[in-house]
Amino acid sequence: MDIVVLIGRILFSALFLSSAxxxxxxxKVMAQYAAGKGVPMPQLSVLLSGVLLVAGALSVLLGVWADLGSLLLLAFLVPTAVLMHNFWSESDPQARQMEMIQFNKDIALAGAALMLFAFFAHTGDLGLTVTGPLFSIS
Known part of the structure; x- marks a missing residue:
C-alpha cells in the first residue's frame, strides 16, 4: 500500500512541479497571458503562484505535511480555474471549448487535492513520508 500511495504522490506532483x-x-510570457485574462498584478501573481505550486507539490511528493501541501494546491487550482479559464466569457466556440476543458481539468484536480487532504489528515501514518499530517480529521 505504501508504494502505491508513493507512486500516486509522484504522478500527482509531477504535473504541478512542471507547471511551477x-x-x-x-x-514574463505567463504574466502577459495573465494580464490578458485580467489577473491583477500579473507578474507578481505568476511568481507567487509558482512558489505556491512548488511548495504544495514538494510537500505532497516528499510527504512533508502532505495534507497542507494538498490544501496549497487546492488554493492554486480553484482561482486559476475561475480567473484563467473563464470559458463562459469566450465568444469563439473553439476557444470556449478549450477553456472549458482546462476549467474542468483544474476543478477535477482541485477535487483530487481535496480528497488527498482528507486522506492524509484522516489516515495519519501513510508510510514513506517524512512527517505525519499537520491536521487531523475523523
Missing part, C-alpha cells in the same frame, strides 16, 4: 517550472522560468 514554467511559472518561475517563463514568468
Amino acid at each position: 517550472l514554467g511559472h518561475l522560468t517563463q514568468s
